[in-house]
Amino acid sequence: MKRIILSAVIAAVMGGRLCAAVAEDSKIFTPFFDMTLNEAAYMPSVGNIFSGGNINTQVGLLAKVTEKDHIFGLYNFNYAGQGFAPQDSKQFTDRSMTHAFNFEYRRNINEKFRVRPGVSLSSDYSRSGANEAWKNGLYNMSALGFQLAADYIFDFEKNGVVSLTYLSKAVKFPNYTDLLREFQDPSNTANANGGLQDQGIKQVSLRPIWGKWFGGITYTLQNFDNQKVVENTGVYGTTKQKDTTTAVDAGFHHALWIFELYPMASYTMHRSNQNFMRYKSLNDSASATFVSKNYDYNELTLSVPVDLNITSKWALGGALNMTSRKYTDRNRRDENNDYVDGLQKNLMTTLTGSIRKRINDTAMVRLYYALTVASSNNKFEKYMPGNYTGNTIGIAYQLSY
């Protein structure tokens, strides 16, 4: 679920970058190419050493049909490998792979106003530490959607643009099954496999860019097609699950002497009408505890990367990344999986130091070391570590045009 929200927010943020891809005056076709590769070794204080990384390839083409009519097509391959992740989001060993296609028609209404209708389709594969075949991933999903975006240029001199985007998507999870329901009633496969995670997503975002500044507000609504809300009796009722996420983000990119800063902050409020019934084990109904609004949280993320450009080729880099999540209604648990006083709070901080070499205008390589410190007042860590420290040593390449 977290992945869907993250994908939706990233799509909104990326939208700003990609809509900035403009046709060169002399060309009918302008390509867009970006390949990044990041591979790292991870050494956590909980669990064994592992390696993981990220591959992202974006290939696009902007076609200038007439002066006012442009068509933009983009293919994006993304692989997110094993790695440290904020608590309650994914396990170290989880991986995912996405193929996404976007087609956008751009029409300049006048000098200041442009509209961008488009369609998008994507396939997302997931894989857990059990190394199941990609096609069998429990959370595999496919999405088909359309968007309508409008850009208004309010300052030509400082590249001031504000974009309003509406996005609608139908998301299907063909392999998803409710393991608890299957265990409770093995013959009732319709309830366990009947597209419980299938959902419709609607998203509205407003994103201004002005000079060195960028920001935006994104509202996402997830309407589940079949999943019902758990009631305090421990059984699913008749109300369908509905989640909303409101995210505000802002940042800037500024170069001052040899310093290059690009900090960003975002605040996310996630609300769901889904509840949670905690069982200590599958056969232990006596320990059942009902937690209303179990999934509601507020999250603050902060990213402060700084590069110190020693020469035109070499730079020293440092970065602070922080994710702080506070649940609004979920109490923390002790080591025995018992709820105790106080709401659950998670904090993950990563300090990174790096050396970057620019090979030419289009290529760069970065060698980095990161120290991750994750802490949580939730001490029940049987399935997912919440309190650990980790070291990461990695190398990243980027080629973009």
Add this chain to the structure above:
Amino acid sequence: MKRITFTLTALLCFNGAAFAAIDWESKGMQMAGEIIANPAGFFYDFQQDLEGTTPLPPGKTWGIQTGLFPTAIPLTYANVSGKVRLHGEGRIAPGVPQVDLIGGYWDMLAAKMATKDSKTIDSAKFGGYYMGGIISASVSPKVRTFWGYKHSVMAAKLAFKPDEDGKLPQFMGTDLNSFDTGFKDDFIIAGIETPKGVNKLWSMQLNYGIKTQTFSSKVSWYGKYFELGLNIFPEGVLVVHPVWNFHLNF
């Protein structure tokens, strides 16, 4: 100074806590298990190390290549690859891209020697080939993008015979007679190339297998004679392969 000392001490403490968790023995067992579960996938990753999937340099019409490390040494993959240019960029008309044919073959010499010398291996065959094409187009004086297709095939067959005592090798309590596994897939290639210096190039590419969803990312630096690379197989047993290949282009 006190603050710096405190920070360094804290960092070293964190380091100690984190590095203490490394269990090399269990990591080795995990990797061995992954090789046994999918031997063809493990050996095919090395085939990708010797495959020449970058376009011929501008102005060259054909080229040959052989993988030196980790293919010929230490894995004894005797191998040869070739490239032939069908069309030079812009020859027929401005903007028409360069078109190259690529292909190659390898055979594992160690498998042949094992058959000859071993008392328990009856026959062994480890080998493969690939063929395909690459289209490349300059998008600026310093950047060339390339797109390709390759059909890759690998065979891994091993048959055992009883030793002097009439016993077959065993794996987890079961007699091993033979295994016959292989790998076959059609790949899409997308890459970008940029000059690093005079006659030196830097490239990155993605190879994606349509049926098996096997994928790799190759980062390469190459000049007149040699190619150095880092091939990344994120889902492989050995994730990072340092690669050294020899090539001549005419």
